[in-house]
Amino acid sequence: MTDHTTFLATLMGIVGERYIIGPGGDFEPYVVDWRGRYHGKALAVVKPGSTQEVSDVVKACAAADVAIVPQGGNTGMCGAATPLGDRTMIVLRLDRLNKIRSISRLGDSIAVDAGCILADIQKAADDIDRLFPLSLGAEGSCQIGGNLSTNAGGTAVLRYGTTRELCLGLEVVMPDGEILDGMTALRKDSTSFDTKQLFIGAEGTLGIITGAVLKLFPKPRARAVAFVKLNSIDAVLDLLAQARTDLGDRLGAFEVMSRGQIEVIAENLPLVTIPFALDTPWYVLIELVDTLLTVDLNEAMEAMLGNAYERELIADALVASSETQAVTFWKIRHSVSEGSKAAGYVISHDSAVPLSQQATFVKQVEKRIAEYRPDARIVMHGHIGDGNIHVLAIIPGLKQDQKDLIADTVLGINTIVDEETAALGGSISAEHGIGIANRERLGRVANPVELKLLRNVKTMLDPKAIMNPGKVLPAE
Numbered sequence: 001m002t003d004h005t006t007f008l009a010t011l012m013g014i015v016g017e018r019y020i021i022g023p024g025g026d027f028e029p030y031v032v033d034w035r036g037r038y039h040g041k042a043l044a045v046v047k048p049g050s051t052q053e054v055s056d057v058v059k060a061c062a063a064a065d066v067a068i069v070p071q072g073g074n075t076g077m078c079g080a081a082t083p084l085g086d087r088t089m090i091v092l093r094l095d096r097l098n099k100i101r102s103i104s105r106l107g108d109s110i111a112v113d114a115g116c117i118l119a120d121i122q123k124a125a126d127d128i129d130r131l132f133p134l135s136l137g138a139e140g141s142c143q144i145g146g147n148l149s150t151n152a153g154g155t156a157v158l159r160y161g162t163t164r165e166l167c168l169g170l171e172v173v174m175p176d177g178e179i180l181d182g183m184t185a186l187r188k189d190s191t192s193f194d195t196k197q198l199f200i201g202a203e204g205t206l207g208i209i210t211g212a213v214l215k216l217f218p219k220p221r222a223r224a225v226a227f228v229k230l231n232s233i234d235a236v237l238d239l240l241a242q243a244r245t246d247l248g249d250r251l252g253a254f255e256v257m258s259r260g261q262i263e264v265i266a267e268n269l270p271l272v273t274i275p276f277a278l279d280t281p282w283y284v285l286i287e288l289v290d291t292l293l294t295v296d297l298n299e300a301m302e303a304m305l306g307n308a309y310e311r312e313l314i315a316d317a318l319v320a321s322s323e324t325q326a327v328t329f330w331k332i333r334h335s336v337s338e339g340s341k342a343a344g345y346v347i348s349h350d351s352a353v354p355l356s357q358q359a360t361f362v363k364q365v366e367k368r369i370a371e372y373r374p375d376a377r378i379v380m381h382g383h384i385g386d387g388n389i390h391v392l393a394i395i396p397g398l399k400q401d402q403k404d405l406i407a408d409t410v411l412g413i414n415t416i417v418d419e420e421t422a423a424l425g426g427s428i429s430a431e432h433g434i435g436i437a438n439r440e441r442l443g444r445v446a447n448p449v450e451l452k453l454l455r456n457v458k459t460m461l462d463p464k465a466i467m468n469p470g471k472v473l474p475a476e
Helices: 004-015 051-064 118-127 144-149 233-250 259-268 297-310 323-333 336-341 355-372 403-423 439-445 448-461
Strands: 044-046 067-071 089-093 100-104 109-113 167-173 179-182 208-215 222-230 251-258 282-290 316-319 345-348 377-383 388-395
Touching (some): 051 067, 051 167, 051 179, 067 208, 100 118, 109 118, 118 144, 222 233, 222 297, 233 282, 233 297, 233 355, 251 323, 259 282, 259 336, 259 377, 282 323, 297 316, 336 388, 403 439
Parallel strands (some): 067 089
Antiparallel strands (some): 100 109, 109 208, 167 208, 222 282, 222 316, 251 282, 251 377
């Protein structure tokens, strides 16, 4: 049996007594997920201050057969950063690894510690007249290591790609404590396998990301933002096609929300302003961006919307007349998670299907969930420009930690969504990851050959299975 007293003393010797929370300490912020849905337990919470300290902690855990749950800002949606299971575990927090290591305006790159807050990276880029485009609702508290570990998407994928596409190099502490230094800013390198891709999206199951080199872009000088009302999901997709034709690469975001989704926000978040009547079933938030100040984006937006109106694609549109109003529009979009969480127990989905199948997916899922659970409030939002739409079934009157009361309902609704997603050639996780919430769903829909490959990689890199056990891979 592991001598926990000796083990904890070893950890204190590595990070210092000040940076470890041991038995009897306040674990609550670290063992409960953001939604309050998963409640775990840990032997300790450890906060190393350098990559070398992370390495030393991992070596100590490997020697003592103690599992490790890496944790960034703890803003994830799937329970991947919560210590769940029967094994002895520590939570390894990366808050202290929060330095901007270097930044290059010429190379359009920034090297950062994994514990850097996303908003701080955005600001560092802005300070040298550049843009780091990853943007999502939790950007004020999420950490880039977590964004990389889940291959976060956000609202700018349409123009800039997912986090995977924004990463040039990684530094990773392996399960045996060795440090893999791949902190390169090279744009072209074909010397070997692209090893960093193993760890992006792996949710801490193969190693701990401690540093990253990220791409920067020219900062947009102008933007135009509009909220558009539409009468069908088919019209939404037709508008997307027209926007791409008329506006090309200036199309920075194309975000969709159902009327029910905005109603949930209006009911539960009174400080969020809804500056238009909710009188159509669908709403789209469009943002245009350009690096040239000489381009009149409002004129381009209005021309595109005018064409759409003449074709009877849209019912109405409101183009932001000021930066303040543009921020107000985006505040609605960024409030979907908070508003939905306050409305009841949320059974959420992160599906992506080919755009050609998006309308079929929306209609079929809504119809089948309504038949299965008539009292469910079915709302939708997402990044429809890249094929990712979030279907939420909200069960009124239940809190997020009451999942045991509706386990059968969760299984039933998940099965409906997964069946429709798989039938249309889609993915059950576009950006949120798998974690604990979706691992058995993955087992139902994933290619068996691919699952075998994933398990083989896990066994090869982490033979002691100490890295975030019980996450991502379904039980055999």
